[in-house]
Amino acid sequence: MERIVISIGGSVLVPDKSDRSYIESLAALLKELSKEYKIYVVVGGGKIARYYINVGRALGAGESYLDELGIAVTRLNARLLITALGDEVYDKPAKDFDEAVYAGETHKIVIMGGTHPGHTTDAVAAMLGERIKIKRLVNATSVDGIYTSDPKKDKNAKRIEKLNYDRLIELTLKTRKGAGPNIVFDPLAARIVKRARIPLCVVNGRDLNALKNAIQGKEFYGSTVR
Numbered sequence: 001m002e003r004i005v006i007s008i009g010g011s012v013l014v015p016d017k018s019d020r021s022y023i024e025s026l027a028a029l030l031k032e033l034s035k036e037y038k039i040y041v042v043v044g045g046g047k048i049a050r051y052y053i054n055v056g057r058a059l060g061a062g063e064s065y066l067d068e069l070g071i072a073v074t075r076l077n078a079r080l081l082i083t084a085l086g087d088e089v090y091d092k093p094a095k096d097f098d099e100a101v102y103a104g105e106t107h108k109i110v111i112m113g114g115t116h117p118g119h120t121t122d123a124v125a126a127m128l129g130e131r132i133k134i135k136r137l138v139n140a141t142s143v144d145g146i147y148t149s150d151p152k153k154d155k156n157a158k159r160i161e162k163l164n165y166d167r168l169i170e171l172t173l174k175t176r177k178g179a180g181p182n183i184v185f186d187p188l189a190a191r192i193v194k195r196a197r198i199p200l201c202v203v204n205g206r207d208l209n210a211l212k213n214a215i216q217g218k219e220f221y222g223s224t225v226r
């Protein structure tokens, strides 16, 4: 069975207003696709992680400790998705890649959050993908692709439909400065998808049709890196 890793942003899964029906629909889609693929999902921290990181920083915590707060929230979000998935999923967030590999031997779907300080769940998804030799990595995020700059801040930002790994690395270079939010894709993740030659599909995670097409390797609205 082909293996797919999906990296899903925390703000996609846990938006500002509680949205049980999105999580139910996402879980139904993952269950349906798990008949065709072995599915691994890496869940991000979103706004809740950002809240802890910002308040923790104001209280004087160091960056790697703030990363630990972020990791704890990613695992909490991962548990919410696990709750919606029922019997077919490994019933706790895998803490590291060994556990994810082990869980994948007996379960159709494996969920994890962060692992170590110093990167985001995009990098976790890329490293997991490298480890288990995936067909493609799908990044389900809050924008509908990779843009020339942050489309939420720059109205002249343009979506790039197809790009190569070096262009992706170039776009991510300015991003990571400490714990907390990053634009587009983690620069470490970008280097890992390049070295492992993993095709990356970036899609709006709230658009379940586009997400499904991206997972299945069909045409989708978003960006493709290869």
Ligand code: UTP
Binding pocket: 009, 010, 011, 043, 044, 045, 046, 047, 049, 066, 067, 068, 069, 070, 071, 074, 113, 114, 115, 116, 117, 118, 119, 120, 121, 122, 124, 178, 179, 180, 181, 182
């Ligand atoms: P996210 O993966 O959600 O990062 O992890 P992000 O890019 O900041 O958030 P989104 O994608 O916009 O929602 C949240 C935070 O948790 C820590 C980092 O501080 C990260 O910013 N983290 C996460 C780690 O330190 N290591 C991990 O493996 C994962």
